Amino acid sequence: MSSAPAYLDIDRADAVLVLEDGRSFRGQAYGATGQTVGEAVFSTGMTGYQETLTDPSYHRQVVVMTAPHIGNTGANAEDEESRRIWVAGYVVRDPALRPSSWRSQRSLEDDLRDQGVVGISGVDTRALTRHLRERGAMRAGIFSGERAELPPAELAAVVQRAPRMSGAALAAEVTTAEPYVVPAVGDRRFTVAAVDLGIKSMTPTLMAQHGIEVHVLPATASFEDIRAVGGSGPDGVFFSNGPGDPATADQEVAVLRQVLDARIPFFGICFGNQLLGRALGFGTYKLKYGHRGINQPVMDRRTGKVEVTAHNHGFAVDAPLGAEVRAPSDAAAEPTDYGRVRVSHVCLNDDVVEGLECLDLPAYSVQYHPEAAAGPHDAAYLFDRFITLMTDSTEGDRA
Structure with missing residues (x-):
């Protein structure tokens, strides 16, 4: 039997998403590894993820993508809506293993990693979205690598200290x-x-x-x-x-x-x-x-x-x-x-x-x-x- 293609051999660090009400979702790091906090919101677009990421309106928000497969068409220089990625964090269920588009110049994860955007993959985004619809938008944090192993109460405290969107002049x-x-x-x-x-x-x-x-x-x-x-x-x-x-x-x-x-x-x-x-x-x-x-x-x-x-x-x-x-x-x-x-x-x-x-x-x-x-x-x-x-x-x- 032939060995699996190299792009399937992805070793991702552990990651956890923690909401301010205490609920958490475990997954794997996507993009940069580290820690980020912001307001958790969900976006229902099945495409246009590059435009979403570079939309300044998403500043200080942790964006949950409801479409399960993200990154299929990669990233390019023409579809950026501003000079940088603005989202505070990015949450996806199944990241593309490799981009497939004649317009693609690099992978979406390349952009996230290069710009220091901490994300998480492997999350049940449907359950997370239902939770946000029922409880409302709330603060959230993504913690990956060594930070993901800290006690849940300590991570929740980090999230609860983050500034709220109400009253924010951005x-x-x-x-x-x-x-x-x-x-x-x-x-x-x-x-x-x-x-x-x-x-x-x-x-x-x-x-x-x-x-x-x-x-x-x-x-x-x-x-x-x-x-x-x-x-x-x-x-x-x-x-x-x-x-x-x-x-x-x-x-x-x-x-x-x-x-x-x-x-x-x-x-x-x-x-x-x-x-x-x-x-x-x-x-x-x-x-x-x-x-x-x-x-x-x-x-x-x-x-x-x-x-x-x-x-x-x-x-x-x-x-x-x-x-x-x-x-x-x-x-x-x-x-x-x-x-x-x-x-x-x-x-x-x-x-x-x-x-x-x-x-x-x-x-x-x-x-x-x-x-x-x-x-x-x-x-x-x-x-x-x-x-x-x-x-x-x-x-x-x-x-």
Whole structure:
């Protein structure tokens, strides 16, 4: 009998995943060996794992992949959404023994190991996901190698000392250090100031393909910084996705209120949607276990169409789902009448607000990711809607 192929001969160190409520799952090390802590969340995507890992919105989270086989297509330089992997830890059931794709340049585990990301494999991810759905997202730690042999009570204590996601201000930790410009593809139609709260590279790329010159600004950008874009000011303002608790983003909300006061067309996604909600006077709250993955059903209430969408958020806007309402006054800011607002999109799984539309202002937002690399692409029309908003605003100024 011939010997087994070399790639089957993998000697992995022992590892254990410990949740803050004391439940633990044993497995083998995957990626770097050591210790990590973060908020345990699950992602339902069957593909696009490289985009998930490099999405800054996953900063300080231990991501559990519900699909059993991860790493089949390897990793490459084209699918990265930012300059590095952001997840705090990675949990898979069956890692690919070797990648199989013509686009693969290296294995997924190579990336995890090279960037020091501690992971665990061989875990019953279905049982773990059911536990998180029942108990809610919670802190978790992955311990591998010698750390995996420490007493369970000692490991649980490490997890329980980790910071919670509620109250975490993280945009400043993932944003760009310096402004940069993504030029329009072909003729420049519009100029947009994009505030980077954890932006994915595909977002300005898709805007550029629509003829938009995108000026990406740090999360600390002031309204004056925004007004200086392009010399004469931007045609529109975009707030990106990002990690952390929107209740901590007072400075960003204050800047957004100035954008609304100036009637500059605004488009926000994910974290940007939550900040629009706050700017309009609505509250935000933490979801029990959040929405993550690339197969979340959302209804566009304007058209009645259902979109399959990409999500990554653990917080949501607390706004009424009924008829249009007046934007409530924000007691923490100067009272401003922003007119009528309605919930434009809703999640069909749990009726969570997935979009806001201002009816008396040129502003709208969605809670999901219309850039959606590696898919789906049902929500790509939202970039066209931004074009329409800026076109109408420009023509109105000329009139």
